[in-house]
Every structure is written in structure tokens, then in C-alpha cells.
Amino acid sequence: MDVAGWAVAVHGGAGAWRDEDEATACAGVSAAVSGAAAVLEGGGSALQAAIAAVVRLEDDPLFNAGTGAVLNRDGEAELDASVMTGHDLRCGGVAALRGVRNPVLVAQRVMDATPHVLLAGEGALRFARDQGFAEHDPMTVRARAAWRLRCQGEAGAAPTTPGAGTVGAVTLDIQGRLAAATSTGGVIMKLPGRVGDSPIPGAGNYANAWAACSATGRGELMMRLLVARDLCDRVRAGQHPQAAVNSLLEEMRHDVGADAGFILLSARGAVGIAHGTPAMPHAWQNSGGPVHVAFRRP
Ligand code: GLY
Numbered sequence: 602m603d604v605a606g607w608a609v610a611v612h613g614g615a616g617a618w619r620d621e622d623e624a625t626a627c628a629g630v631s632a633a634v635s636g637a638a639a640v641l642e643g644g645g646s647a648l649q650a651a652i653a654a655v656v657r658l659e660d661d662p663l664f665n666a667g668t669g670a671v672l673n674r675d676g677e678a679e680l681d682a683s684v685m686t687g688h689d690l691r692c693g694g695v696a697a698l699r700g701v702r703n704p705v706l707v708a709q710r711v712m713d714a715t716p717h718v719l720l721a722g723e724g725a726l727r728f729a730r731d732q733g734f735a736e737h738d739p740m741t742v743r744a745r746a747a748w749r750l751r752c753q754g755e756a757g758a759a760p761t762t763p764g765a766g767t768v769g770a771v772t773l774d775i776q777g778r779l780a781a782a783t784s785t786g787g788v789i790m791k792l793p794g795r796v797g798d799s800p801i802p803g804a805g806n807y808a809n810a811w812a813a814c815s816a817t818g819r820g821e822l823m824m825r826l827l828v829a830r831d832l833c834d835r836v837r838a839g840q841h842p843q844a845a846v847n848s849l850l851e852e853m854r855h856d857v858g859a860d861a862g863f864i865l866l867s868a869r870g871a872v873g874i875a876h877g878t879p880a881m882p883h884a885w886q887n888s889g890g891p892v893h894v895a896f897r898r899p
Contacts, residue, residue, distance in 0.1 A: 610874065611864065612815060613881070615818045630658070633768075637653050638888075638892075641772065646778060652684060652706065655769065656706065666704075669743070670786025672789065683805070685780065690809060692802045693709060693717075708800070779810070781807060798816060798823035798829075803829055804824045811836050812866060814863060822861055832845050832865050833865075862881040880897050882896050
């Protein structure tokens with residue numbers, strides 16, 4: 602397959618973003634693309650680049666992943682993340698993980714250092730500590746304030762509500778390899794122990810030899826439809842990534858609701874981006890081209 606250089610796309614989460622956060626969110630996804638681009642330009646792997654982008658977004662307290670993650674009903678952050686490489690279908694993830702700074706790095710370690718794909722809860726935490734990941738409190742003042750507001754306003758409300766969130770990256774390196782990485786705090790006021798789509802291969806994150814995808818939005822929808830695998834299969838069947846995300850979003854709107862967003866990258870470096878929510882900060886770049894940044898669909 603002919604490869605037209607490297608490519609990267611990132612998202613900072615589909616949701617009901619506030620207008621006053623637009624500039625900061627766009628700066629965040631732009632910096633994440635630049636971080637990944639530097640890795641790819643230096644000959645680094647698609648996986649290294651995707652992880653570099655997601656680590657930046659996890660460390661940016663504006664985004665619902667790592668530091669800044671939304672809180673569950675108990676007022677605690679439980680983090681989900683996963684990584685996947687397309688050329689060999691390797692993947693690793695963590696779910697409902699507490700007390701680490703960069704869950705995407707723990708997910709990478711699950712892939713590299715265990716025979717498993719997904720570790721959850723206490724077991725994931727024990728593994729993280731065994732691997733040397735230091736204790737870190739991801740709770741921010743803003744996350745705590747949002748949680749308090751929900752507690753006051755939502756007594757008796759549904760246990761899960763959509764929020765702005767999840768971060769992800771899809772990358773293509775100069776050797777033609779694809780990778781995807783996704784990380785999230787999930788949905789605010791989720792039941793303790795709730796796991797979303799982000800750590801589930803095929804649901805919120807997927808990569809194969811044809812395409813790589815990171816999804817965002819209400820994870821329960823992504824898990825029911827296995828959207829990330831579906832989108833990669835559509836590219837494999839010959840669809841352009843933009844046509845693939847457009848058609849899936851329309852189908853979701855009809856079938857289950859469109860509280861969702863996707864970034865999809867083909868092995869030829871073509872990008873597809875769509876969201877059914879009011880906003881989804883995202884950015885992308887192809888080698889030799891400029892960084893494109895947007896907050897809403899055009
Ligand atoms: N898409 C993130 C979540 O629902 O957990």
C-alpha cells in the first residue's frame with residue numbers, strides 16, 4: 602500500500618462545551634497534534650505519537666481525562682484508557698483506575714508487560730503501582746465544583762449524564778503503521794465501577810491495517826454498536842474516512858441517538874471527523890501540511 606507520509610488527528614471530547622473554553626480547548630488539541638507530529642517527524646512509531654498526544658491532553662486540566670477527569674457519584678475519579686496498534690492488532694487497556702496521572706501509559710504497559718488486554722479497578726491499580734506509577738490525585742478544583750453542582754441539582758436524577766469529555770489520538774507513521782489511543786474520566790456522576798467504551802477494543806478505540814479510530818460521547822452507545830471497529834471496517838471496505846463517519850453518525854442519529862464523535866484515519870493518511878454534539882475540539886495534520894484546528898463542525 603502506498604503511504605503518503607505521516608498523519609495525526611486528535612480530539613478533546615464530544616459534548617456540551619462552553620463557548621468560553623473554545624480558545625483553551627483548541628490550544629490544547631493543537632499542542633497535542635504538534636507533540637505527536639514531532640514524534641512522527643523524528644521517525645517515531647505511530648504508537649509513540651498517539652501516546653504522546655494523549656499524555657498531553659491527560660495532563661491538561663481542561664479535558665476529561667487524567668488530571669481534570671469528571672467525578673463519579675462518590676466524588677472520585679475513575680479513569681479508563683486504552684491503546685492499540687493496527688499492524689499487529691496488539692492492544693492494552695485499564696478501566697476504573699484510580700490514583701494515577703497518565704492512565705494511557707498504564708494501558709501501554711498492560712499491552713507490553715502482560716498477556717492480557719484489559720485490567721480493571723483494584724487489580725489495575727495494583728499493577729500500576731507494581732510497574733512504578735506513582736500516586737497522583739487527578740481531581741481538580743473545577744471537577745470538584747462541577748460534582749458539587751450536580752449533587753445539589755440532581756438528587757434522584759439518572760445515574761449517568763453525558764458530559765464534555767474523553768480525549769483520543771489516531772496516528773500513521775512513515776512506515777505505514779496505524780495506532781489509536783483514548784483516555785477518559787467517563788461521565789460525571791457515573792455509578793462507581795462504571796466502565797465506558799474508551800478501554801474496550803472495537804468500541805471506543807480500535808486500529809487495524811486499514812484504519813485507526815478513537816470515539817467520544819456517551820460510551821454506552823459506542824459499546825452497543827462497536828463503533829470504532831465498525832468504522833475501521835468501513836474504510837477496509839473502500840469508504841473514505843469522512844464518508845464513513847458521516848454515514849455512521851446518521852445511522853446512530855436514527856437508531857440510538859448521536860451523542861457521539863469520532864476521529865478516523867486511514868492507512869493512506871485520509872482523515873474523517875464527525876460529531877453529533879454541540880462541539881468537539883479536534884485537530885489534525887498531515888506531513889508537510891499545516892495544523893488544522895476546529896471546535897465545531899463547519
Ligand atoms: N466516551 C467516554 C465514556 O462514556 O466513558
